[in-house]
Amino acid sequence: MxxxxxxxxxxxxxxxxLGLKNLSSPKTARKGNLLAMSAMLVAIIATLxxxxxxxxxxxIIGLIIGSTIGVIIARKIHxxxxxxxxxLFNGLGGGASALVALAEYFRLTGDLKLDVIVSxxxxxxxxAVTLTGSLVAFGKLQGLIRPTPVVxxxxxxxxxxxxxxxxxxxxxxxxxPANITGLLVILAIALVLGILLVIPxxxxxMPVVISLLNSCSGLxxxxxxxxxxxxxxxxxxxxxxxxxxxxxxxxxxxxxxxISNIIFGAAGTISRDTGKEDNRKVIAYTEEDATMMxxxxxxxxxxPGYGLAVAQAQFALQELVKTLINKxxxxxxxxxxxxxxxxxxxxxxxxxANVSYDLLFDLGDINNDFQNTDxxxxxxxxxxxxxxARADKESPLYxxxxxxxxxxxxxxxxxxxxxxxxxxVDNELFYQKxxxxxxxDAKDSISKLIKLLxx
Amino acid sequence: MIDPLLVALYIFALAIFVGFETITKVPPLLHTPLxxxxxxxxxxxxxxxxxxxxxxxxxxxxxxxxxxxxxATINVVGGFMVTDRMLxxxxxxKKED
Numbered sequence: 001m002x003x004x005x006x007x008x009x010x011x012x013x014x015x016x017x018l019g020l021k022n023l024s025s026p027k028t029a030r031k032g033n034l035l036a037m038s039a040m041l042v043a044i045i046a047t048l049x050x051x052x053x054x055x056x057x058x059x060i061i062g063l064i065i066g067s068t069i070g071v072i073i074a075r076k077i078h079x080x081x082x083x084x085x086x087x088l089f090n091g092l093g094g095g096a097s098a099l100v101a102l103a104e105y106f107r108l109t110g111d112l113k114l115d116v117i118v119s120x121x122x123x124x125x126x127x128a129v130t131l132t133g134s135l136v137a138f139g140k141l142q143g144l145i146r147p148t149p150v151v152x153x154x155x156x157x158x159x160x161x162x163x164x165x166x167x168x169x170x171x172x173x174x175x176x177p178a179n180i181t182g183l184l185v186i187l188a189i190a191l192v193l194g195i196l197l198v199i200p201x202x203x204x205x206m207p208v209v210i211s212l213l214n215s216c217s218g219l220x221x222x223x224x225x226x227x228x229x230x231x232x233x234x235x236x237x238x239x240x241x242x243x244x245x246x247x248x249x250x251x252x253x254x255x256x257x258x259i260s261n262i263i264f265g266a267a268g269t270i271s272r273d274t275g276k277e278d279n280r281k282v283i284a285y286t287e288e289d290a291t292m293m294x295x296x297x298x299x300x301x302x303x304p305g306y307g308l309a310v311a312q313a314q315f316a317l318q319e320l321v322k323t324l325i326n327k328x329x330x331x332x333x334x335x336x337x338x339x340x341x342x343x344x345x346x347x348x349x350x351x352x353a354n355v356s357y358d359l360l361f362d363l364g365d366i367n368n369d370f371q372n373t374d375x376x377x378x379x380x381x382x383x384x385x386x387x388x389a390r391a392d393k394e395s396p397l398y399x400x401x402x403x404x405x406x407x408x409x410x411x412x413x414x415x416x417x418x419x420x421x422x423x424x425v426d427n428e429l430f431y432q433k434x435x436x437x438x439x440x441d442a443k444d445s446i447s448k449l450i451k452l453l454x455x
Numbered sequence: 456m457i458d459p460l461l462v463a464l465y466i467f468a469l470a471i472f473v474g475f476e477t478i479t480k481v482p483p484l485l486h487t488p489l490x491x492x493x494x495x496x497x498x499x500x501x502x503x504x505x506x507x508x509x510x511x512x513x514x515x516x517x518x519x520x521x522x523x524x525x526x527a528t529i530n531v532v533g534g535f536m537v538t539d540r541m542l543x544x545x546x547x548x549k550k551e552d
Contacts, residue, residue, distance in 0.1 A: 026485060056509060
């Protein structure tokens with residue numbers, strides 16, 4: 001029987017990996033998700049046949065409650081709230097790993113082998129940190145907690161102190177596994193540390209934080225796999241851990257900040273003196289002016305930012321794009337990696353507005369085309385088109401890869417007001433001669449443009 | 456006979472390599488479904504929770520296990536469903552007009 005279960009786990013692993021492989025193209029991605037689902041089903045069924053399981057009542061209760069909640073969340077959640085959902089699920093994943101480690105601890109009375117108790121301590125720690133850290137991230141994204149960094153004196157010192165306490169408690173428990181108090185101390189320390197590590201990180205850096213916590217939830221699963229000597233947990237944990245790490249690295253490169261800078265530096269605090277540009281003027285244009293520019297254009301690149309989604313204007317924008325395409329104008333979307341509040345968020349928001357994905361281009365693929373483009377249209381985006389990032393060494397944005405909107409022949413920017421973006425600095429692009437600022441609600445402005453453009 | 460722990464470490468190392476190789480090929484277009492999908496996959500902890508809940512050893516173990524089953528199932532069901540919902544939206548060249 002055990003051989004069959006082991007082979008089933010092997011099949012499950014293969015299906016998981018094939019599932020991820022199919023995620024490499026939007027054509028096969030849905031199939032990939034189904035493969036991963038089957039992998040999970042195979043693993044669950046195989047586990048249920050194990051001899052150790054004698055009582056199914058609570059299992060069934062748990063599965064039903066969990067499925068119901070899962071279905072409700074999946075059906076109801078708005079795409080704009082995806083970052084919050086991912087943050088929440090990261091936390092739940094960490095929590096589940098910690099709980100299983102605990103349950104296993106209490107189940108195994110008697111001599112605990114070294115590798116098992118070490119894995120338990122690690123799994124409990126990572127799981128608990130991920131749980132509370134993710135809940136804080138959720139709170140910041142949802143607006144329940146202040147998005148501004150909560151910084152206080154000696155914060156780093158406190159964190160290091162707490163981590164040292166964990167190491168001491170960990171060693172104590174490893175030497176004497178019967179020390180339940182020690183284990184609970186570790187749990188308490190981890191829960192507190194999770195909060196303390198994420199609370200000083202600003203709302204603008206949340207995309208990196210949730211990617212990192214995604215990775216941690218995977219590592220917690222892998223650690224639990226070592227506790228249970230279960231290879232499929234180890235494999236899945238490794239896959240998820242690797243995925244999170246890759247996304248974290250991509251996010252950091254896109255923001256040009258290192259991971260230690262984000263975690264240990266309280267960024268998002270405005271340090272630049274913006275006083276010197278007071279006497280520069282910005283010229284406000286009307287939708288009629290913009291219409292003339294667009295009608296005579298042959299190539300247009302649209303740069304959407306999160307502000308677009310906040311204004312719920314993505315559907316209107318797609319209407320505008322369709323109108324332009326119908327006039328024979330070449331229109332493409334340029335998506336900056338940190339547009340939106342999590343990796344790939346902007347793409348999903350646009351897909352929801354029925355934008356065909358062959359119109360969506362990444363920064364790397366489209367940045368060289370701006371110099372040959374007649375009009376760049378910026379909606380709800382700010383820092384990602386700020387030329388200061390290229391040349392101004394004192395700008396907090398310096399070094400961050402940006403979209404070359406300023407290289408286009410004309411730039412149209414739809415904005416509510418002149419207020420700065422996340423970075424808090426002024427955008428050089430607004431003051432350039434070729435830039436047409438259109439102030440107002442994005443949805444209203446775009447609707448007006450559509451009306452004016454239709455023959 | 457190789458120590459199972461060593462085998463487990465081999466598997467962990469190889470799985471990380473496989474993870475890196477497969478996931479670097481996922482385009483930024485699909486990064487959000489990737490995150491929700493990996494959330495679902497991390498629900499594999501359910502497997503461990505099932506045993507704790509069903510082994511009937513102690514009340515504490517069963518309670519902890521039950522909690523873990525509920526949480527892990529939310530991740531699995533919610534994660535896969537929301538990923539499918541998103542992937543369904545990615546279409547190419549829809550011509551409705």
